[in-house]
Amino acid sequence: MNTKEYLMQYRILSGTVKRLSERIEQIEASLTKSIQLDGLPHGTGTSDPTQSTAIKLADIRTKLNSAMMEAELTRQTIASEIEEISNPLYKELLYSRYILSLTWEEVTDRVSEGRTNRYDSKHVMSYMHGEALKTFEKTRNASLSTNFKNKTA
Numbered sequence: 001m002n003t004k005e006y007l008m009q010y011r012i013l014s015g016t017v018k019r020l021s022e023r024i025e026q027i028e029a030s031l032t033k034s035i036q037l038d039g040l041p042h043g044t045g046t047s048d049p050t051q052s053t054a055i056k057l058a059d060i061r062t063k064l065n066s067a068m069m070e071a072e073l074t075r076q077t078i079a080s081e082i083e084e085i086s087n088p089l090y091k092e093l094l095y096s097r098y099i100l101s102l103t104w105e106e107v108t109d110r111v112s113e114g115r116t117n118r119y120d121s122k123h124v125m126s127y128m129h130g131e132a133l134k135t136f137e138k139t140r141n142a143s144l145s146t147n148f149k150n151k152t153a
Helices: 003-035 048-083 088-099 104-112 121-152
Strands: none
Touching (some): 003 048, 003 088, 003 121, 048 088, 048 121, 088 104, 088 121, 104 121
């Protein structure tokens, strides 16, 4: 997995969490519609389709909880690794893009804060981003190497 793919893991997991949450909302809405009572007596109560839907809902909630925990752990890990970068500009760029999921224009605004002239967003998106990725990879590899040496010593 290359550096960019590694950093994208949190955004991908966040998308999974969002989709599962939306599915839960849809299922709950359909359950609410199917359970509405008209005031007349009914048979045994819950129908097989309603029960089946409730089981699916419970299964998706379990998947959602698992995905949320995995996304949060991934976010914490990647954010901590980004914090290890010594260049504050690259640190802000990577954090804004991969943890906050900002657009390139928003990332450019953040890395341009405090400057007289705003960076060009194409420059931020291409050259600066490429350099930030290289710096992240070097920093991460050095950290992993140090951790490995410490564990084997």
